[in-house]
Amino acid sequence: MSMPTVVLIAGLVMILAGCVGLIRTHHMLKIIIGLEVAMKAVTVFIILGGFLNGRMALAQAFVVTVIVVEVVTAVVLSGIAISLYRKHGSMDIRNLRSLKG
Amino acid sequence: MSSILNGIPYVFVAAPLFAFILNNAVPRERMRSHAVALSGGVAALQLAAAILGFALLAASGRGEVRFGLFWSVDAAGAAYLRVNLVSLFLLLCVGFVALASALTAAKTIDDHRCSFANLFMALLLGMNGMLLATDLFTLYVFLEITGTASFVLIAMYKSSKGLEGAFKYLTMSALATIMMLTGLALLFMHTGSLAFADLGAAALSGASGEMDILCYGALALLISGFAIKAGAAPFHSWLPDAHQSADTAVSILLSGIVIKIAGAYGFIVLVELFGDLYAVRLSVAALGVATIAFGALLALVQTHFKRIAAYSSVSQVGYILFGIAAGSPLGLVGALLHVFSHAAFKSTLFSGAAALHEQLGTLDIEQMGGLQKNMPVTGFASVTSFLSAAGVPPFAGFWSKLLILISLWQAGWIGLSAAALGLSILTGAYFLRLQKKVFFGPRNPRWDDVKEIGGTIRASQIVLSAVNLGAGLCFPLVLLYLQSIGLI
Numbered sequence: 105m106s107m108p109t110v111v112l113i114a115g116l117v118m119i120l121a122g123c124v125g126l127i128r129t130h131h132m133l134k135i136i137i138g139l140e141v142a143m144k145a146v147t148v149f150i151i152l153g154g155f156l157n158g159r160m161a162l163a164q165a166f167v168v169t170v171i172v173v174e175v176v177t178a179v180v181l182s183g184i185a186i187s188l189y190r191k192h193g194s195m196d197i198r199n200l201r202s203l204k205g
Numbered sequence: 206m207s208s209i210l211n212g213i214p215y216v217f218v219a220a221p222l223f224a225f226i227l228n229n230a231v232p233r234e235r236m237r238s239h240a241v242a243l244s245g246g247v248a249a250l251q252l253a254a255a256i257l258g259f260a261l262l263a264a265s266g267r268g269e270v271r272f273g274l275f276w277s278v279d280a281a282g283a284a285y286l287r288v289n290l291v292s293l294f295l296l297l298c299v300g301f302v303a304l305a306s307a308l309t310a311a312k313t314i315d316d317h318r319c320s321f322a323n324l325f326m327a328l329l330l331g332m333n334g335m336l337l338a339t340d341l342f343t344l345y346v347f348l349e350i351t352g353t354a355s356f357v358l359i360a361m362y363k364s365s366k367g368l369e370g371a372f373k374y375l376t377m378s379a380l381a382t383i384m385m386l387t388g389l390a391l392l393f394m395h396t397g398s399l400a401f402a403d404l405g406a407a408a409l410s411g412a413s414g415e416m417d418i419l420c421y422g423a424l425a426l427l428i429s430g431f432a433i434k435a436g437a438a439p440f441h442s443w444l445p446d447a448h449q450s451a452d453t454a455v456s457i458l459l460s461g462i463v464i465k466i467a468g469a470y471g472f473i474v475l476v477e478l479f480g481d482l483y484a485v486r487l488s489v490a491a492l493g494v495a496t497i498a499f500g501a502l503l504a505l506v507q508t509h510f511k512r513i514a515a516y517s518s519v520s521q522v523g524y525i526l527f528g529i530a531a532g533s534p535l536g537l538v539g540a541l542l543h544v545f546s547h548a549a550f551k552s553t554l555f556s557g558a559a560a561l562h563e564q565l566g567t568l569d570i571e572q573m574g575g576l577q578k579n580m581p582v583t584g585f586a587s588v589t590s591f592l593s594a595a596g597v598p599p600f601a602g603f604w605s606k607l608l609i610l611i612s613l614w615q616a617g618w619i620g621l622s623a624a625a626l627g628l629s630i631l632t633g634a635y636f637l638r639l640q641k642k643v644f645f646g647p648r649n650p651r652w653d654d655v656k657e658i659g660g661t662i663r664a665s666q667i668v669l670s671a672v673n674l675g676a677g678l679c680f681p682l683v684l685l686y687l688q689s690i691g692l693i
Contacts, residue, residue: 146386153394203446
């Protein structure tokens with residue numbers, strides 16, 4: 105198997121794993137981890153794109169930016185999760201039912 | 206004149222940044238009472254600069270003004286930012302809604318005023334950056350800035366509801382990010398560049414004229430991502446939660462402009478780049494019809510004032526998507542004007558929500574009733590926004606919806622045009638229910654001593670209802686102007 109195929113399959117497995125992890129749990133931190141795994145898979149795709157069309161420098165710039173943006177998202181998401189834990193005393197998303205209709 | 210025109214785009218970047226730095230450089234206790242006023246000043250400056258820029262650019266006959274922040278844009282292949290008539294009009298809408306929000310915030314935001322002002326400026330910068338971007342990746346980065354500022358604005362007061370709304374919004378938004386970035390990666394794999402100039406239906410199909418299945422996948426992912434950001438059905442579930450739980454000044458921003466810049470502007474870019482593909486326009490139109498129907502039907506059964514307004518935003522975004530999907534200049538003008546009229550009437554409605562919340566302490570419409578006598582200004586402003594939303598002439602909403610209907614008709618989608626017309630009856634229905642429960646009918650004796658709101662909220666309600674009516678009355682003039690500069 106050639107290198108790009110391996111990377112492509114790895115990316116697809118990661119994105120699938122992230123989404124399955126996201127769907128199969130009610131725990132907030134596990135949801136955040138699932139989202140992060142899926143987002144990391146996207147950086148693999150970008151690198152693969154840069155490798156295939158020979159624009160590695162541009163791809164690296166994209167990936168570094170995506171990693172920074174992702175960290176910000178993860179920090180805000182975990183901050184909100186911690187505040188919710190302090191309110192409800194549990195990390196279960198089934199507690200998030202006060203907004204309905 | 207030309208030098209003024211070349212200088213104007215810098216205002217949209219420099220003003221929020223300057224306010225941001227000033228907010229943090231001056232000691233907090235001194236800044237506290239001026240922070241929101243400073244934000245309002247930035248918003249007013251942006252409004253004035255956008256109007257001036259639009260008039261100058263239209264008169265000069267140039268298509269766009271290119272500029273770079275710390276680099277020269279003259280070299281071949283250099284990255285650049287730009288403003289054109291579309292982005293200047295949307296910058297005008299951003300300034301307008303931001304001003305309305307700052308007027309409300311002056312009254313409703315009590316704690317953390319400096320933090321609010323900082324996040325407000327970050328949000329403004331994010332939206333302006335999206336409108337100035339010339340490649341899809343820059344668009345994505347500013348989209349994330351806009352998003353992050355709005356999540357923190359919703360969760361800022363750490364109320365149970367605010368945190369819950371922000372968590373739902375953030376989870377959906379992270380999914381949107383994953384979809385969009387995968388789409389961008391696939392496009393990048395295919396074309397080797399994400400600049401608008403290098404993308405397009407022709408670039409995707411290549412020499413053979415046949416499009417790769419991966420490109421269709423990329424476009425589908427991009428459309429789904431922007432649909433989540435715009436709150437289009439069936440991805441709308443986060444929107445009412447987030448918009449209901451935020452402070453009302455933040456709700457004005459979110460409902461009035463953020464969903465349109467973060468979502469609908471993405472569709473404008475996509476249709477501009479890939480509008481030659483019928484499938485792209487058709488899927489945007491399909492999203493539009495589902496969005497209008499879902500939003501309006503769900504708004505009919507809500508009992509929370511802001512939740513009704515939020516579902517109404519969902520439904521009105523559908524009309525904007527219709528205008529974009531038509532793919533003609535007339536459709537785009539209709540969509541942009543609907544962005545403006547929706548911004549005006551939704552800001553009016555949320556200012557009303559702020560007034561009711563300040564005076565009554567609740568927003569449950571089942572407990573209200575007969576408040577027209579107590580709060581005549583709020584009642585009147587609410588009626589103007591209802592009439593504009595329902596598309597009753599001569600209010601602003603009538604004209605923009607009319608242009609969208611005509612553009613759908615011209616695009617050959619007569620069925621969709623009829624559906625848009627029929628579904629606007631539902632808009633009338635849920636707003637009529639809101640009016641009846643809140644302002645008309647017998648008064649709940651609990652509210653006998655309720656007084657009208659004063660100060661900046663009253664001022665903003667008066668100005669906004671004047672805009673609802675005035676923009677509608679002047680609309681033929683606007684159309685003549687647009688025709689004279691060759692837009693339609």
